[in-house]
Amino acid sequence: MNSKDYRSTLGGVTPSPAWRQRTLAAMKAAQGQKEPRRKPLAIAATAAVLALAVTGGVWLSNRTEVDPNGPGTARTPEPVVTPTPSAAPIGTDSERFFIVTDPSQLIGSNPTAGHLYELTELPVYENPIPTEQQQRTLLNQLAEELGYTVAQTQWTPSSGEDTVGRDPILEAECTDGTKLRLQGLYTLELYDAPDLAAVTETVQAHLLYHAMTPEEMLSSSHTPPQLAYETFESYRSTSGSSNVTPRTTWTMFPNVSDTSLEERIYCYSFLRMETDGSTLTLHLFPESTGVSLPLRSPDDAQAAFRAGDYWGSCCTTRPDEAQIIFVSLEYDTSPDQPYFQPVYRILFVQSYWDMADWLEPGVDPSPFMGVGIAYVPAIDPEYQDEVPYRRYFNDGLAHHTPEELT
């Protein structure tokens, strides 16, 4: 009976005369106007001018400014394939972590800091395996937006669901030598660019462009968002040398601090760019309709980690003894997964990680410390069979299970 009630009730919901009048007026006003096509560079230039006017040129002036003293960073993307700007942890199959001097860099500007318990559900987005034609269309569009002319391409098909290489790859060499690498539909890497600084600036405009509607970009009264910057330095000890070299990743994303937490997480996770000074990775936001699913609690996620059930390139044999220093929530945008879904990101340290064991003789270990990152799917476990989580590292599934501890 309910479906009949539903039909009759919803059938009673009809447009009001006032709405019809307003809509009719809007439609007539739109006659003769062509649907505005997104021309990011042109509109982004407008955004840049607006941003310049509003901010006194702050963000334009920090063109590729990689702010060595910048406001901290970020999550640490993990390398699955090369090239990648991401840092990899050091260690063995039993203990792997990042060597850092400033663990607060790993906390960065995640919007859930201090608000972790406020969310009860978040959308999950599908990551479909695209066709070659879909990738070619998107890559051509992106190349045009970024000012490149594609000279030649090479396509690598998907290796199938549940594999590293699930996302097909379309690589392009541009006329100026820049290489573009589109993995699936949502990760674009640029490398070998003659002027990475210039393309970084263009990509910044791209982020701002996608953070605003065209009307807002052209409105003189609308204040464009600023870009937030994060920096992450991880260190490696060079064999036979007393030098310790940092690997630095800079991340940028639109700072939309005056919006809902859900939307801030969305912008933080999906509208972001990372660079290590030679390769730039641009994350593209998912086109699929998000499906909201309930979240497990942060406490539940920490309990899962302590029990040994977590994901990521870092690992420890004694998660129950780990000191958890920070927990945040973000979307995992790493490639090859069927869904983009929220994950708890748990930073942890171990008292027995002695940096002297991991640095070359002659290196003063005192400035350094090891920090691990564990990822725990945030969707309520009851729903996880609907949206299976996948994360890869070194050609394999980066899933740690309690069985490994026994």
Place this chain on the structure above:
Amino acid sequence: MPSLNGVPLSCEEILDRYGPLVYRLAIQGTGSVADGEDVAQEVFVSLIRCDPAFADDTHLRAWLIRATANRCKSWGRSPWRRRVVPLEDNRDGIAPPPEGGGVLEAVAALPPKYRWPVYLHYMEGYTAAEIGQLLGCSRNTVLSRLSRARAKLKDALKEEWA
């Protein structure tokens, strides 16, 4: 102007024929009358600007459903839209909510992936295969979602959804 079978459609004709469909879909999609009205208006303005030619009514309805679904999605996502204060906040003209709103609320409380198939199947009469084409998923997925939606509605309404 958009045309149907080679015949241009006036704005009035479009609203008369498809206004209720888009209006209800947008309200179901956004979960709010105010947001739904804005989304529905945007869809019709976009239709005029795109100026497409449709071979038949089915094609046009599919276009409107997809456009509405996409705008509902981006509406919920765009942080800036929520800051916009409508110049005209006149809600006098909105039709009063009909009786039996419990059913509507129960459907509106479903996650979108269940809500859309319920609306398209029970309200618009689309088959699972057609809904799959509209929403970009398989027929089996639609059937599965309809089944789960019915189970959830049964729980919410304390009676069988049939």
